[in-house]
Amino acid sequence: MEMIQNVALGFGxxxxxxxxxxxxxxxxxxxxIGVLPGIGPVTGVAxxxxxxxxxxxxxATIMLAGIYCGAMYxxxxxxxxxxVPGESASxxxxxxxxxxxxxxxxxxxxGMSAIGSFVGGTxxxxxxxxxxxxxxxxxxxxxxxxxxxxxxxGLATLTRLAGKSLYKGLGMGFLGMLIGTxxxxxxxGVQRFTFGRADLLDGIGFVSAAMGLFALGEILINIxxxxxxxxxxxxxxxxxxxxxxWLACKWTFVRSTVIGFLIGSLPGAGATVSAFMxxxxxxxxxxxxxxxGQGAIEGVCAAETANNAATGGALVxxxxxxxxxxxxxxxxxxxxxxxxxxPGPLLLAERPDFFWGVVTSMYxxxxxxxxxxxxxxxxxxKILKVPYPVLIPIILLFISLGAxxxxxxxxxxxxxxxxxxxxxxxxxxxxxxxxxxxALVLGPIMEKNLKLSLKMSQGSLAIFFERPITLILIxxxxxxxxxxxxxxxxxKGKRALDLPVVDEI
Amino acid sequence: xxxxxxxxxxxxxxxxxxxxxxxxAQRLPxxxxxxxxxxxxxxxxxxxxxxxxxxxxxxxARFLPKANRMPGWFAADREGAVRIAVVAAATAAYNLLLxxxxxxxxxxxxxxxxxRYLKVSWRVNLAxxxxxxxxxxxxxxxxxxxxxxxxxxxxxx
Numbered sequence: 001m002e003m004i005q006n007v008a009l010g011f012g013x014x015x016x017x018x019x020x021x022x023x024x025x026x027x028x029x030x031x032x033i034g035v036l037p038g039i040g041p042v043t044g045v046a047x048x049x050x051x052x053x054x055x056x057x058x059x060a061t062i063m064l065a066g067i068y069c070g071a072m073y074x075x076x077x078x079x080x081x082x083x084v085p086g087e088s089a090s091x092x093x094x095x096x097x098x099x100x101x102x103x104x105x106x107x108x109x110x111g112m113s114a115i116g117s118f119v120g121g122t123x124x125x126x127x128x129x130x131x132x133x134x135x136x137x138x139x140x141x142x143x144x145x146x147x148x149x150x151x152x153x154g155l156a157t158l159t160r161l162a163g164k165s166l167y168k169g170l171g172m173g174f175l176g177m178l179i180g181t182x183x184x185x186x187x188x189g190v191q192r193f194t195f196g197r198a199d200l201l202d203g204i205g206f207v208s209a210a211m212g213l214f215a216l217g218e219i220l221i222n223i224x225x226x227x228x229x230x231x232x233x234x235x236x237x238x239x240x241x242x243x244x245x246w247l248a249c250k251w252t253f254v255r256s257t258v259i260g261f262l263i264g265s266l267p268g269a270g271a272t273v274s275a276f277m278x279x280x281x282x283x284x285x286x287x288x289x290x291x292x293g294q295g296a297i298e299g300v301c302a303a304e305t306a307n308n309a310a311t312g313g314a315l316v317x318x319x320x321x322x323x324x325x326x327x328x329x330x331x332x333x334x335x336x337x338x339x340x341x342x343p344g345p346l347l348l349a350e351r352p353d354f355f356w357g358v359v360t361s362m363y364x365x366x367x368x369x370x371x372x373x374x375x376x377x378x379x380x381x382k383i384l385k386v387p388y389p390v391l392i393p394i395i396l397l398f399i400s401l402g403a404x405x406x407x408x409x410x411x412x413x414x415x416x417x418x419x420x421x422x423x424x425x426x427x428x429x430x431x432x433x434x435x436x437x438x439a440l441v442l443g444p445i446m447e448k449n450l451k452l453s454l455k456m457s458q459g460s461l462a463i464f465f466e467r468p469i470t471l472i473l474i475x476x477x478x479x480x481x482x483x484x485x486x487x488x489x490x491x492k493g494k495r496a497l498d499l500p501v502v503d504e505i
Numbered sequence: 506x507x508x509x510x511x512x513x514x515x516x517x518x519x520x521x522x523x524x525x526x527x528x529x530a531q532r533l534p535x536x537x538x539x540x541x542x543x544x545x546x547x548x549x550x551x552x553x554x555x556x557x558x559x560x561x562x563x564x565x566a567r568f569l570p571k572a573n574r575m576p577g578w579f580a581a582d583r584e585g586a587v588r589i590a591v592v593a594a595a596t597a598a599y600n601l602l603l604x605x606x607x608x609x610x611x612x613x614x615x616x617x618x619x620x621r622y623l624k625v626s627w628r629v630n631l632a633x634x635x636x637x638x639x640x641x642x643x644x645x646x647x648x649x650x651x652x653x654x655x656x657x658x659x660x661x662x
Contacts, residue, residue, distance in 0.1 A: 171558035178551045185544040224585035389623035413600040429515040
């Protein structure tokens, strides 16, 4: 069967010693990044991109994917132990996880979250293996109008989910696209907003922008407050969940994986929203919902399974359509473009070794993470004891280095600085950062597709309404923007769905 | 800082940015080699959209209850503001001095300064600064063969 051949090809690539090594480095680095509060997967992937220079693109992607998965494992450790989520996808884990820790059951929470992460991660990779090829085949019939509409849908969904103000989310999206127009016009090659500078011809580098927005901005916000972080030095206890824990969670694994995978694959939603939805669904499905928030292990299990399931799901639109579904995946996509690979349906057809190699190595990565995480918890706790003031200058150094080496030019340091100030101001004034980054990456591609579409239609916008797939996508865009307004209008009595602000996924 | 004032300020800022981009975009060619949407099309449309969003934010701010304070703004946090200014200035100084003085010198100085400012003990400070500067040099220049400016130490490298 074709699938077996592909999987065999994949393992053939993934099991090469170099790829195994970098998978290991990736998952280790990813877990560390997840553990450290103040750096999330976006920054972590961006910082480690320079290390991938000169590497084979497959090896590099394996490492970056490992970082992505690892960060989902690591974030739960701090959530459970000190109620400080290592990154936003672990916010839901903290709710019940920390309560369990206070009750002396930190070990069981940590163990269950590792196992849940493994189940979610592995099953979502298998899902990716089965779902990606048919979607890629479908996408081969996509033309510029479909791509334009799809990217627009991604941006629309992301802005909708990114906080309570639609105008702020959309504003950041438009601002991102506007910043993306700096440089050479994609079709005509005319210089735009470059002030005659050669180093701006390539536009504003997204890596520098991401590091500024997410890393420097985060640091500036953090140092504004107190720098003391509480460390929870309690007994961890046994790392194995009890039999009743297993029984309680047996359906949680299934539910959360499905929810995580589906939501993760939606352009615009990522691990954070997946964790939230899975938690909410678990609470609804439970016979004793009042336990949630007081240390219900199903809550921990649901959140962690879902946020790892979202990693596989998030790669579906990227590897099949070339559309990043979240800020972290946008960085991954940028990295792939830097290696000379064009993510999209042709990638699967032209480089099956790449797709299957990366996918099977994610499976291996999940196994590595399960084996690593439980024994290494002691190490992570020690690392947490490193005072934040020592970490700050080191993180700053790494992001400056990253911006300089990836961008290749001096101006990238200033771009990083400017976006850092912008990121700080955005957090202060309550503007979401993820739409800006996604729009910055997608904007130029969208413009190219828009221009090609208009060329195809000889200037008429009707082309977007004549093609069936585009029409459906546009309808979805309108729905995603308008639906929350309708919901709030028609359900004045019920509680509104209070989604967490998705800043980094 | 009330939510109302904050949103009004930020909304107006967005409108200003939109105007700036929009006006600058008018200098770009409208059509190029019988293209239907020239180089100025996208920036103009986006600037318009951004302006609308900015206006929306300002208008919505009018309807916010006056008493709402901005979450996350600490009333009289002079200390925090100073910390931010210092860290931002240090980062800017790093950018400015990197090429003239070279990576090793500037990185070491940057780390020592910040660690001292953040009240880390001298022993830890010097140890971390030394290891980080030399370590990252080894990682990036020696192993990854990235070119980093050497500045004053160029004669030795």
